[in-house]
Amino acid sequence: MRYGLVGSSGRMGHEIKEVFSAHELVLEVDESGIFRRGEPNVFVDFSNRSVLATTLQLCSQYGAGLVIGTTALAEEDMKAIKELSNHVPVVQSYNFSTGINILKILLRESASLFEGMDVEIIETHHNKKKDVPSGTAIILKEALGREVPVHSLRIGGVPGDHTIFFANEGEVLQISHHAISRRVFAIGALRAAEFCVSAKNGFYSFEEVLRWTQKR
């Protein structure tokens, strides 16, 4: 795989380079410019929406797929990304953690099994995180399809833990996800990039990538 990396000098860029080390980095974009050493067949962008236009233009130019993990996209951004997906394969998600996406699938598919049980969520993050509750907690609530109390702990340097409790009179079922480091997202990006280089044109979620991996 020959990949292009947008935001290559940021923290997430560094993680991606380490995790993608078996592949060839042939194009880099950062604040100081665009550095070309070859022709990418996939682009990875976990930076921010200010460079989105550049990213989309580069994908078009090279006919390369796109893995995009940029958060806080506007409606017009999504429209432009979807337009690109008519010509190349695009994987877009706000959370490229394999575990969190497995969790979403589990919760959505088995929501009815938990009927009649009390449900609460605890999410724990570092004390610099401002948003309460976490975006992921909101995603998990949506997967459950019902209103659920969410408790938010903000302590030390915790990268991100989420636990869903189900309980009835006689038992407690508990499903937890623990992110060891931001590396988890780079691992997901790699999985998505490998998907991209062999997929048909189209717009895909990270969940579809997981299901594809599972079918192989």
Add this chain to the structure above:
Amino acid sequence: MRYGLVGSSGRMGHEIKEVFSAHELVLEVDESGIFRRGEPNVFVDFSNRSVLATTLQLCSQYGAGLVIGTTALAEEDMKAIKELSNHVPVVQSYNFSTGINILKILLRESASLFEGMDVEIIETHHNKKKDVPSGTAIILKEALGREVPVHSLRIGGVPGDHTIFFANEGEVLQISHHAISRRVFAIGALRAAEFCVSAKNGFYSFEEVLRWTQKR
């Protein structure tokens, strides 16, 4: 629901009576005899195989369904129970915990999602439990469909905890079941009895009861 209870004076019998308190107990069987106050439409038996013949005979006599949680059944016992299920609905399981059965379904249906992740199981029980690993840990391993290290803690008076860990480089997913008390099995028995009074004749697992509840 008018139910008959086999083993009504044992510890499990007491739990069942408390959990079934909204229903009418019309027939009891214990060591001292059979006490009839009405005609049951379902029987519940969590006692032991020595009274099985009596239980089966009573079900036939009243045309009542059967919820049977007796453990260590012999092959001939199962044969007799299945024969009964030609005439009435029968629910048989070695574990009537809703949570453990949900867990089995989750693990079996999502095994492929966890491919490539390391898996280990911890099970914790009271220090009087002799068998290592627990029967439930074995059931969970079977649901996962692969060989998995199991760690067994035997401490204090813990009724029964089971945790399955999945991990890759960047994250840990953990699914835990915690039994609060043996009441959990009585709650499952109630669910099964409610199923029995409206089901067609046949032999059902507790999983099928759960799926039925979920379809309603």
Add this chain to the structure above:
Amino acid sequence: MRYGLVGSSGRMGHEIKEVFSAHELVLEVDESGIFRRGEPNVFVDFSNRSVLATTLQLCSQYGAGLVIGTTALAEEDMKAIKELSNHVPVVQSYNFSTGINILKILLRESASLFEGMDVEIIETHHNKKKDVPSGTAIILKEALGREVPVHSLRIGGVPGDHTIFFANEGEVLQISHHAISRRVFAIGALRAAEFCVSAKNGFYSFEEVLRWTQKR
């Protein structure tokens, strides 16, 4: 040990009888009266303040020690109990759980070790518990000697879990107490009663009982 039991027909009374089974129950008090079969050298009372006068009178009459776990005592009650403790040994506490009292000691004695770490508490109880946060969570906060966010989950039939999290940039320390059942309080009462029959007259906390056990 020959003990007297006040509130012998309640749920806590039953637990006490089971846990004290190696000792001789020689006097019982319940709603229907006082039943004497011998002379107690210690009384156990986990009932309610309405019978306190009777309890105190009986202790005086027999020169017997007192283990009292009655909650929501008024100031005048405490005064009367302390007056009794001039003549016999008395152990009074609002929580006879060994673990919770160990936790209090740990937190108080090592509070300074945790300086500079973020602290939060999670307490989980059954969905019928009305008070938020739990009384025990308040006791733990006091032992820590600082203001701490407390998160309260109310799910299913959980008897009572408390977890204190300490975290800095690089690590999380977590101390949890899990009550298996109300039996935990009966076990503490037994420890206190054994203390009572050999202690000097005086007013003791359950913590002092623990320290005494530890010195033996």
Add this chain to the structure above:
Amino acid sequence: MRYGLVGSSGRMGHEIKEVFSAHELVLEVDESGIFRRGEPNVFVDFSNRSVLATTLQLCSQYGAGLVIGTTALAEEDMKAIKELSNHVPVVQSYNFSTGINILKILLRESASLFEGMDVEIIETHHNKKKDVPSGTAIILKEALGREVPVHSLRIGGVPGDHTIFFANEGEVLQISHHAISRRVFAIGALRAAEFCVSAKNGFYSFEEVLRWTQKR
């Protein structure tokens, strides 16, 4: 504080530079040589014993204290380090995690409180860790002062978790330490370095550093 860093280009060296960013790095040692920009008042060495002679010589030359976290030291190394401590303050430990050292203190000081409870330990590390059980688990067992079953999980990329369970008939007490990343050791090194620049000459453990911090 002006500090010297031995092993400045390794992974642990990078962590130390980030955590010590409020202080002045005036001397660096790595494979390519010694780089002097000023006079350190403390040295930090988490590299390996092959450079120990250089480290000790530099401390002597500058009259600077030493924080040394190098593992697998030989007897002669320890002798040389102790000799240095006659002239400057030295902090030596095989584990600079604040949490693990707090845990050691807690367990040692309260071992008697846990008498009569069952104890077991679970330790979880990444699947590349070879030693079983972990060195830290052995330290914790020693602090407990009794033989304890240890269960070792080796899954994914877990940096290091340790949990001690105490249980009796009615309750479970659980103390867990979770390392978020190797940063935890750099944070401990900073604490030790700050201690060093104000301590008298002598040989100190990291525990003594913690107690000193606590007294301030």
